[in-house]
Amino acid sequence: MITSTDPAWDEACERLEKFLLAHRVAPRERMLTLALEWLREAQTLHATDPARDPITAALSLATARTDEWFSRLVADSGPADPLRAARGRAAYFSALAGKFPIAFLDPSPPSEALAALRSALFQAGPELEFQSLVRKEMDYGAMEDIAHETWEQFSWGHVLRAFALWVAVFFAAWAAYLKFFA
Amino acid sequence: MKPFARAADLPSDAASFRQALFLATGGGITIAGVLLVASLYRLDGFSVLEVLQMALFIPLFGQIAFGFTIAFWGFVVLLAGGDRYQIMRTLPEPPDSAPPGATAILLPIFNEDPDRTFRGLENMFRSLEATGAGRAFDFFILSDTNQPDRWIEEEAAWVDLCERLNAFGRVFYRKRRVSIHGKSGNVADFCRRWGRRYRYAIILDADSVMAGETLVRLARVMDANPGVGIVQTSPQIVRGNSVLQRFLQFATRSVGPIFAAGSNFWHLGGGNYWGHNAILRLQPFMEHCVLPELPGRSAADRHILSHDTVEAALMKQAGYQVWFAYLEGGSYEEGPPNLSESLKRDRRWCQGNLQHFWFLFAPGTQFANRIHIFFGLMAYLTAPMLVVFIALGALDHHQKEVFAALSAQPADPTWTGGIPSSMLLLGLTLTLLFLPKFLGAGLLLRRAREFGGTTRVVAGMLLETLLSILLAPILLYFYTRFVVLTALGLRVGWKTQNRTESAIPFADALKTYAGPTFVGLAATTFAAWWVPSLLAYLSPILAGLVLAIPLAMLTSSERVGNWFRRTGLLLIPEEVSTPEVLQNLDPPSPEGAAPSGVRHFQGLARLATDPRTNAIHIAMLRRSKSRGRLKESYLASLRQRLLQDGPDALPRRETMALLWDPEAVGLLHREVWCSPNHSLHPFWRSALRRHDFS
Numbered sequence: 001m002i003t004s005t006d007p008a009w010d011e012a013c014e015r016l017e018k019f020l021l022a023h024r025v026a027p028r029e030r031m032l033t034l035a036l037e038w039l040r041e042a043q044t045l046h047a048t049d050p051a052r053d054p055i056t057a058a059l060s061l062a063t064a065r066t067d068e069w070f071s072r073l074v075a076d077s078g079p080a081d082p083l084r085a086a087r088g089r090a091a092y093f094s095a096l097a098g099k100f101p102i103a104f105l106d107p108s109p110p111s112e113a114l115a116a117l118r119s120a121l122f123q124a125g126p127e128l129e130f131q132s133l134v135r136k137e138m139d140y141g142a143m144e145d146i147a148h149e150t151w152e153q154f155s156w157g158h159v160l161r162a163f164a165l166w167v168a169v170f171f172a173a174w175a176a177y178l179k180f181f182a
Numbered sequence: 183m184k185p186f187a188r189a190a191d192l193p194s195d196a197a198s199f200r201q202a203l204f205l206a207t208g209g210g211i212t213i214a215g216v217l218l219v220a221s222l223y224r225l226d227g228f229s230v231l232e233v234l235q236m237a238l239f240i241p242l243f244g245q246i247a248f249g250f251t252i253a254f255w256g257f258v259v260l261l262a263g264g265d266r267y268q269i270m271r272t273l274p275e276p277p278d279s280a281p282p283g284a285t286a287i288l289l290p291i292f293n294e295d296p297d298r299t300f301r302g303l304e305n306m307f308r309s310l311e312a313t314g315a316g317r318a319f320d321f322f323i324l325s326d327t328n329q330p331d332r333w334i335e336e337e338a339a340w341v342d343l344c345e346r347l348n349a350f351g352r353v354f355y356r357k358r359r360v361s362i363h364g365k366s367g368n369v370a371d372f373c374r375r376w377g378r379r380y381r382y383a384i385i386l387d388a389d390s391v392m393a394g395e396t397l398v399r400l401a402r403v404m405d406a407n408p409g410v411g412i413v414q415t416s417p418q419i420v421r422g423n424s425v426l427q428r429f430l431q432f433a434t435r436s437v438g439p440i441f442a443a444g445s446n447f448w449h450l451g452g453g454n455y456w457g458h459n460a461i462l463r464l465q466p467f468m469e470h471c472v473l474p475e476l477p478g479r480s481a482a483d484r485h486i487l488s489h490d491t492v493e494a495a496l497m498k499q500a501g502y503q504v505w506f507a508y509l510e511g512g513s514y515e516e517g518p519p520n521l522s523e524s525l526k527r528d529r530r531w532c533q534g535n536l537q538h539f540w541f542l543f544a545p546g547t548q549f550a551n552r553i554h555i556f557f558g559l560m561a562y563l564t565a566p567m568l569v570v571f572i573a574l575g576a577l578d579h580h581q582k583e584v585f586a587a588l589s590a591q592p593a594d595p596t597w598t599g600g601i602p603s604s605m606l607l608l609g610l611t612l613t614l615l616f617l618p619k620f621l622g623a624g625l626l627l628r629r630a631r632e633f634g635g636t637t638r639v640v641a642g643m644l645l646e647t648l649l650s651i652l653l654a655p656i657l658l659y660f661y662t663r664f665v666v667l668t669a670l671g672l673r674v675g676w677k678t679q680n681r682t683e684s685a686i687p688f689a690d691a692l693k694t695y696a697g698p699t700f701v702g703l704a705a706t707t708f709a710a711w712w713v714p715s716l717l718a719y720l721s722p723i724l725a726g727l728v729l730a731i732p733l734a735m736l737t738s739s740e741r742v743g744n745w746f747r748r749t750g751l752l753l754i755p756e757e758v759s760t761p762e763v764l765q766n767l768d769p770p771s772p773e774g775a776a777p778s779g780v781r782h783f784q785g786l787a788r789l790a791t792d793p794r795t796n797a798i799h800i801a802m803l804r805r806s807k808s809r810g811r812l813k814e815s816y817l818a819s820l821r822q823r824l825l826q827d828g829p830d831a832l833p834r835r836e837t838m839a840l841l842w843d844p845e846a847v848g849l850l851h852r853e854v855w856c857s858p859n860h861s862l863h864p865f866w867r868s869a870l871r872r873h874d875f876s
Binding site (some may be wrong): 015086097131134142151 | 350378468470791
């Protein structure tokens with residue numbers, strides 16, 4: 001049984017702090033306030049499910065809250081969607097994290113922050129304009145015909161048979177030489 | 183005479199005349215050499231061995247004769263103040279005020295060091311912005327990277343770069359899911375998606391850097407010449423640290439210019455394309471230069487490995503000119519750091535060039551392109567020919583010695599003849615081989631101050647000549663091997679070039695260069711025993727082979743290379759005064775970097791723990807079309823293995839499968855943060871301790 005004074009909650013607090021630091025939450029006072037707020041909430045939830053690890057309890061809460069906010073950043077309605085949340089998170093880091101750190105988790109961010117956010121939805125490529133590339137038949141001339149004829153006639157079986165024949169001829173000649181001339 | 187204001191003004195007979203002159207010079211020297219050999223063999227009648235040697239001598243001597251011819255005409259052109267038919271002379275004066283045509287700058291990458299690659303790109307972007315014409319250019323990083331860490335690092339580096347330069351919408355990143363047909367496939371993929379948006383494309387290599395002014399001039403010269411399909415620049419090798427890199431960068435400055443000028447002299451608008459540091463006209467490129475299939479029995483046989491020469495031939499066949507802007511500055515690349523890397527590249531080139539054989543006789547291939555293809559083939563085929571030629575020569579010489587001893591004749595009748603033909607031939611061969619170096623040095627001395635002064639230029643030339651003599655037999659050995667392996671159907675794939683790590687450890691040197699060393703020792707023993715009179719003549723070849731291991735190690739040494747730099751040896755102008763576009767390309771010292779375990783999988787660590795990197799990666803992926811239960815449980819098992827057993831637990835392919843799935847990547851991030859310490863592998867605990875990996 002883990003209690004709220006358990007060192008495991010220290011670890012959870014530490015992890016929460018890192019999580020917020022990784023999100024570049026500033027100033028520090030706000031970061032600590034958020035961490036403590038979530039920690040208290042997690043402890044309350046933990047009371048109903050004591051088997052749950054404090055880190056899991058605290059960070060699940062934190063990720064759920066942030067994902068919900070990030071989802072809303074890019075779309076006002078609809079359930080929090082992990083992919084939408086990721087897009088929102090990317091935009092947050094591009095537009096808000098440096099210039100408007102105070103906007104983090106703000107349910108109604110300032111209009112300048114929203115304008116910056118809209119311009120920060122980065123593109124990996126411009127609008128597609130498809131072009132089909134058609135491979136043309138190449139005429140390689142007589143060499144191609146010769147090569148095809150050779151490939152059609154070539155077989156390793158023929159090579160092996162010829163090799164075996166010449167080995168046999170060699171040994172026969174050698175045997176004859178040893179018998180009659182040596 | 184009509185001024186050369188447009189490429190279309192090139193007189194129709196100019197190229198034919200110059201090609202005739204070029205062939206006459208090269209052919210004449212070859213015939214002179216063949217006559218000298220014939221006069222040697224004729225003394226006692228032609229034997230079978232001599233006929234065989236003669237058959238090999240013609241292409242071998244022809245190769246050096248034509249090499250010399252290129253250098254000779256290049257020297258003449260440069261001495262006369264430059265060719266009147268140079269494509270960059272068609273640039274309008276004063277320059278157009280209108281922006282140049284829309285140009286995409288393509289940077290195909292494959293597991294390259296993102297730090298170096300993106301620093302180069304940043305320099306080019308800034309340099310281009312400084313010209314005021316930057317808006318006409320977009321950059322595309324086309325990634326075929328298949329190492330998970332590198333992929334994540336590239337994405338993060340791209341976003342960092344765009345944020346730093348405010349370049350979203352100007353610098354794009356594309357990661358191919360299925361990397362087929364290497365670089366040419368990557369460029370084709372760009373053409374299919376965005377080719378229609380741009381008039382031109384400038385193709386780079388991962389280590390290419392081009393000055394903004396050069397990029398703009400290339401686009402403008404294409405604007406001015408609608409009949410030109412490709413303009414290839416002559417990239418200068420720079421930033422050499424190892425001995426080999428310094429040797430290469432100096433050689434490209436000393437003999438490079440005369441060979442470049444000589445090449446332009448004979449081919450004019452029928453030039454070649456080297457696959458990078460060049461501008462292409464996209465519309466005809468997409469229409470006419472889609473790589474055809476080669477005749478072959480398997481799909482691998484039919485795929486063209488070395489695409490550039492073929493693309494130049496197809497462009498020319500379609501009626502567009504291909505020019506070589508050999509005097510244009512501001513185009514750079516880096517050399518391979520050591521001999522092993524250089525040989526790896528050669529093996530790829532060898533295989534690619536030998537495939538070009540099919541185009542040699544293809545109807546429709548233009549004459550100039552046939553010559554390019556022929557030279558490309560001969561660059562490698564002459565290696566086994568030379569080996570056989572030397573062996574036959576030694577055998578022939580031994581037989582003659584034995585015969586002379588038995589019949590009490592002079593040992594070598596050729597030395598006692600009226601005309602010392604053999605000496606003449608030796609003198610001619612050495613002249614053809616070394617005169618271009620001296621001609622190049624002569625021109626270099628006019629700019630000696632840029633290269634550290636006259637004494638250093640002369641010392642550099644001597645050192646470069648010595649190194650090229652010593653390295654030539656090692657190349658001979660490996661080229662012969664590559665030709666034989668290619669003939670046996672053994673292929674090589676597209677591998678990442680190591681552009682950074684230089685030093686070859688002894689164990690690796692021993693493993694790679696034991697072959698040439700053994701051949702060198704065996705040949706020395708054989709020659710000392712059977713043909714001792716030839717030992718002195720063979721010694722330059724034998725020395726290179728016997729010393730292959732120490733030479734490979736020495737040329738890979740950055741310590742010796744840097745000592746050369748400090749003493750001013752093999753110096754180039756960019757080291758005396760570094761252009762802005764080449765500055766700050768080296769990453770900062772590794773101080774403050776992540777701990778070693780994390781550093782090894784830094785990209786993966788960032789992906790899982792850093793919310794920004796994770797979000798960027800997911801935002802770049804397409805949502806999975808189907809998410810069956812089977813796939814979900816497979817991806818869940820991969821995540822579990824990764825978290826519990828660390829990144830070493832997953833093979834690269836499985837990690838890549840995980841990384842291609844946006845939901846799985848999102849869940850990985852959440853699970854790393856939400857898992858208690860005791861259920862995480864130490865790698866992740868260490869990664870979490872460092873919340874900032876940037």
